[in-house]
Amino acid sequence: MQLEQQLREQLRGKDILLMTHIVLGYPSFEVNREVIKQMVESGVDCIEMQIPFSEPMADGPVILKANQDSLAMGTRVDECFSFAAEITRQHNIPFLFMTYYNIIFKYGEEKFFEHAQECGITGLIVPDLPPEMGTSFLALAKSYQIAPILIFTPTSTDKRMRELEKYGNGFIYCVARRGVTGKKSSLDQEFNAYLQRCKNSTKLPLAVGFGIQSKEDIERLKGKADMAVIGSRTIQLVEAEGAEAVGQFIASLR
Amino acid sequence: MDHNGFFGNWGGAYIPEVLHQTFQELKEEYRKSRRDPAFWQEYISLMSTYSCRPTPLTYAENLTHHFGGAKIYIKREDLNHTGAHKANNVMGQGLLVKRMGKTRVIAETGAGQHGMATATMAAKFGLECTIYMGEEDVLRQRPNVFWMEKMGATVIPVKDGSRTLKDAINQAFRDWVTNVDNTHYVFGTACGPAPFPEMVSWFQSVIGNEAAEQIMKYHGKMPSHIYACVGGGSNAMGIFQRFLGEQGVELIGVEAGGHGADSGAHAIRLSSPDATPGVAQGYKTMFLQNDDGQMKHTHSVAAGLDYVGVSPILSDLWDKNQVRFESATDTEVMQALDLTMKKEGIIPALESSHAFAGAFKEVGQLAKDDAIIINQSGRGDKDIFTIAHAFEDPSWKEFIIDRAREYSK
Secondary structure, three states: OHHHHHHHHHHOOOOOEEEEEEEOOOOOHHHHHHHHHHHHHOOOOEEEEEOOOOOOOOOOHHHHHHHHHHHHOOOOHHHHHHHHHHHHHHOOOOEEEEOOHHHHHHHOHHHHHHHHHHOOOOEEEOOOOOHHHOHHHHHHHHHOOOEEOEEEOOOOOHHHHHHHHHHOOOOEEEEOOOOOOOOOOOOOHHHHHHHHHHHHHOOOOEEEEOOOOOHHHHHHHEOOEOEEEEOHHHHHHHHHHOOOHHHHHHHHOO | OOOOOEEOOEEOOOOOHHHHHHHHHHHHHHHHHHHOHHHHHHHHHHHHHOOOOOOOEEEOHHHHHHHOOOEEEEEEHHHOHHHEOHHHHHHHHHHHHHHHOOOEEEEEEOOOHHHHHHHHHHHHHOOEEEEEEEHHHHHHOHHHHHHHHHOOOEEEEEOOOOOOHHHHHHHHHHHHHHOOOOEEEOOOOOOOOOOHHHHHHHHHOHHHHHHHHHHHHHHOOOOOEEEEEOOOOHHHHHHHHHHOOOOOOEEEEEEEEEOOOOOOOOEOOOOOOOOEEEEEOOEEEEEOEOOOOOEOOOOOOOHHHOOOOOOHHHHHHHHOOOOEEEEEEHHHHHHHHHHHHHHHOOOEOHHHHHHHHHHHHHHHHOOOOOEEEEEEOEEOHHHHHHHHHHOOOHHHHHHHHHHHHHHOO
């Protein structure tokens, strides 16, 4: 409930929200800190922080490399928690964890939720955990008041969307196209029809991600989605131009 | 398998949502084919005309005398078309692909045998084919890469992570989520999300079914022990299934001991304390991973066993003490391979040589009127570069140097 309400409040006075993605420990926690500061100051509404995993099956080359480099530098799950605790104290927007299920499973599901709650995390995105596999996960999400973010895709049937929606909370993450993160999506007629199906299947806010890269993309989403997700693009920007470039880029999106 | 794809505590289908629909279709087609006797008939007929089924069960007389224990029989999956048991699974999935009407197949490969088999099937059935192979394995298994390309497949070297089998699997999944509408992922072993572990084991069950009939014919009773190497576990599942619950038959899976169980450089999941329960590559099993759940680097002289996970069905059989797991080191494997070539004129693959090494450690102590079966999952000539290198064969080295000189002119 928390996350949804918070997003709804933020939506008052804005035509679309922005969510960004960072990979924890890449290129360093130091740079993560600066990037988040710039993002928040230039009006980002929500940030998903990825705890790196050695087998990021759903991620494209940019985020895959970021995961691997972060781990090669020794990033540990506990460090990610301490970093989250620090960041959520400093900034007053919702922060989510994104990670693969093994990280949570290995940490211990209940312990993970307990620590995530202590660290001020309000939602979890786990791309390799369909609800059928997540019975205990979903029960814990409810009792710890952390929103499990469910995912709609263009291959989801209407029936499947309605099924997923029963378990979702916070918002629904609509994947803009087939494939992995990072490649450009064409937001065409077919996409609009898909988004309409998403809208008809849920009352939760809709976030659209995968291949959203420019002001033009975000313009097209206005009125159709509640939140646009920028992922790989800012990671590439930090690689090419450093953390300083992020603020200006985000500001240019609105 | 229960309705969520679990075998006891293991298995499941931890898949990205974009694949949900395609898995529904695959499960349905698999269920229909399993119920349809005509499907299995078509499969057996294909395997006996396009491949060499039934493969022979060879009595290894010289090895038997050498060890002086139980009679040694070898199940010859090396004589299957493309030189390994992999073809059993691939041709079966090929028939499913035709039923599903998909036009493109992709596959991961470690040793290259599964890639070879998939490229062969794609050529025969007129399908587009892309094979993902860890960069390290491309180097280890160059001859297989050559043949896959010659049969029209695109081989993509995977440069991420440890550049071996698990990374090839991740990359194949990334392709699948992108091209899900026309593409089927021909999973190569009894791992991955349901229904793959059970489906692959079903196609491989042909090995054990034949072996049971053959051993009764030659030996007059069931074997006392059956040995199979275990990477992902498909050849082991193939031969073990028929004998599960058979009184007096012990099933032994031999894992890759690499540089030794204490070295950290191995791929022993079930017969060492190094592995712990985890979820990756779409399924739950025992993985070689650190405390945070990050997968470790594995090592084996055999590319096909160099893998962090193991079939969830084997984890379940291990839980229930229905299969015993052992390991063999790289050195033991080379010795077993050498002995088998010299005594029998048979060249097992480095993967299969693990089963031989495991059996050789025990067979001398087994009763003479008993028999054991070793599953020779594949042939070793694909490993010529690795084997020649490991034996430090001088005349082979000279040949390579001469050939390189010729090419660099």
